[in-house]
Amino acid sequence: MDDTNVSLDSLILNLHDIQAVKFGTFKLKSGLTSPIYFDLRVIVSHPALMNQVANLLHKRAEDAGVEFDSVCGVPYTALPLATIICSTKQYPMLIRRKEAKDYGTKRLVEGTIHPGDRCLIVEDVVTSGSSVLETAEVLEKEGLKITDAVVLMDREQGGRARLADRGITLHSVISVSRLLDVLHKAGRIDTATSQNAERFIQENNTYISTKTNGFSAPKKSCKELSYGARAALPDTHPLAARPGVLQGLGVVGKPLGHGCLLIAQMSSQGSLATGVYTQAVVKMAEDHTDFVFGFISGSKISEKPGLVHMTPGVQMLTGGDGLGQQYSSPEDVICTKGSDIIIVGRGILASSDRLRAAEEYRTAGWQAYLKRLSLAS
Numbered sequence: 001m002d003d004t005n006v007s008l009d010s011l012i013l014n015l016h017d018i019q020a021v022k023f024g025t026f027k028l029k030s031g032l033t034s035p036i037y038f039d040l041r042v043i044v045s046h047p048a049l050m051n052q053v054a055n056l057l058h059k060r061a062e063d064a065g066v067e068f069d070s071v072c073g074v075p076y077t078a079l080p081l082a083t084i085i086c087s088t089k090q091y092p093m094l095i096r097r098k099e100a101k102d103y104g105t106k107r108l109v110e111g112t113i114h115p116g117d118r119c120l121i122v123e124d125v126v127t128s129g130s131s132v133l134e135t136a137e138v139l140e141k142e143g144l145k146i147t148d149a150v151v152l153m154d155r156e157q158g159g160r161a162r163l164a165d166r167g168i169t170l171h172s173v174i175s176v177s178r179l180l181d182v183l184h185k186a187g188r189i190d191t192a193t194s195q196n197a198e199r200f201i202q203e204n205n206t207y208i209s210t211k212t213n214g215f216s217a218p219k220k221s222c223k224e225l226s227y228g229a230r231a232a233l234p235d236t237h238p239l240a241a242r243p244g245v246l247q248g249l250g251v252v253g254k255p256l257g258h259g260c261l262l263i264a265q266m267s268s269q270g271s272l273a274t275g276v277y278t279q280a281v282v283k284m285a286e287d288h289t290d291f292v293f294g295f296i297s298g299s300k301i302s303e304k305p306g307l308v309h310m311t312p313g314v315q316m317l318t319g320g321d322g323l324g325q326q327y328s329s330p331e332d333v334i335c336t337k338g339s340d341i342i343i344v345g346r347g348i349l350a351s352s353d354r355l356r357a358a359e360e361y362r363t364a365g366w367q368a369y370l371k372r373l374s375l376a377s
Contacts, residue, residue, distance in 0.1 A: 008174060011056065012182045014049055018042055021179065023193050032204060032247050036176070036197040038153055040124040041077050054084035056173045057150050061120060064171045066148045068120035070094050070111070074135045081152075082122040094119060096135050108138050115143025123151040126170060128207060129159030130255040136168060153179070157251075158207030176201055204251060246284070250291040259293035261310065264301055298328075300338030312343040316364070330361065334368035335375065341365075
């Protein structure tokens with residue numbers, strides 16, 4: 001075993017010693033329950049270990065031949081690591097704020113910025129890659145080039161592929177699979193614990209590359225296929241949306257500030273989305289209000305004020321199209337059926353002046369909402 005592998009194995013054992021890696025039952029930000037948890041913030045209380053981590057991060061980037069002019073740590077855990085790298089290796093450092101100050105310069109990025117410079121992003125743990133992407137977007141708005149990121153721990157749950165699709169190469173010091181292998185061989189965890197953690201990681205991949213075809217996708221592909229570049233508001237058909245599927249979607253959606261709509265009713269004649277089915281959808285939504293924020297439905301079906309009702313099949317004139325599609329007017333949908341938002345398709349797309357038609361539907365919907373408020377007062 002070479003010196004690098006010995007050093008990495010030693011690091012893994014040290015991280016376990018200070019409880020930066022924990023095994024048990026942990027609720028993640030996404031809502032999933034995980035058998036493994038990483039709390040790398042504790043390394044700030046262990047200066048020797050923090051220096052070791054910073055040196056390994058820099059060496060990983062150096063070994064990969066990464067060229068960069070400055071360094072930026074993802075706030076907040078990676079900031080001290082980036083600071084050590086910059087102070088010991090003499091790189092200019094940039095600090096990205098999560099929120100701009102409401103006084104002084106009000107800048108989101110502190111430090112001397114040279115547009116066109118290449119900035120290396122430093123992170124402690126990567127799962128979906130969303131934190132790295134958020135930092136990259138802020139830096140790119142300042143005119144910096146972001147092509148590489150270096151991370152201590154790659155959870156191997158899709159972050160690398162997500163970043164690659166955005167033109168960012170991820171260089172990791174440690175992978176979860178290696179960490180589990182080292183801890184198992186050292187007798188720190190038993191076989192069952194190791195296999196349980198491995199299974200969780202494999203079954204909760206947060207991303208499937210848009211550059212691959214669906215035939216090679218893992219069985220949990222629903223998590224990312226519903227979160228393509230256009231899908232800020234994905235909808236889910238509850239026939240397939242078991243609680244585990246909703247949790248899986250939430251792995252990607254929640255960190256991005258996204259939510260999910262459940263299809264509870266449909267506007268086509270003879271739809272089976274009625275009765276017991278609709279009642280089950282309502283219960284599913286009310287049990288998952290941390291991620292589900294409403295319904296695609298023909299009317300108001302839940303009394304929970306936090307759940308929004310969006311109704312398709314809206315036209316100025318009620319009736320059908322001869323193919324089973326049933327239309328309701330904006331006033332009928334908002335005032336009589338109690339929905340909150342109208343969804344208009346053909347009423348706009350079939351118009352010779354789509355902009356005018358869209359404005360008319362917007363006005364009609366708003367006037368119907370004001371009428372509903374007056375009726376309720």
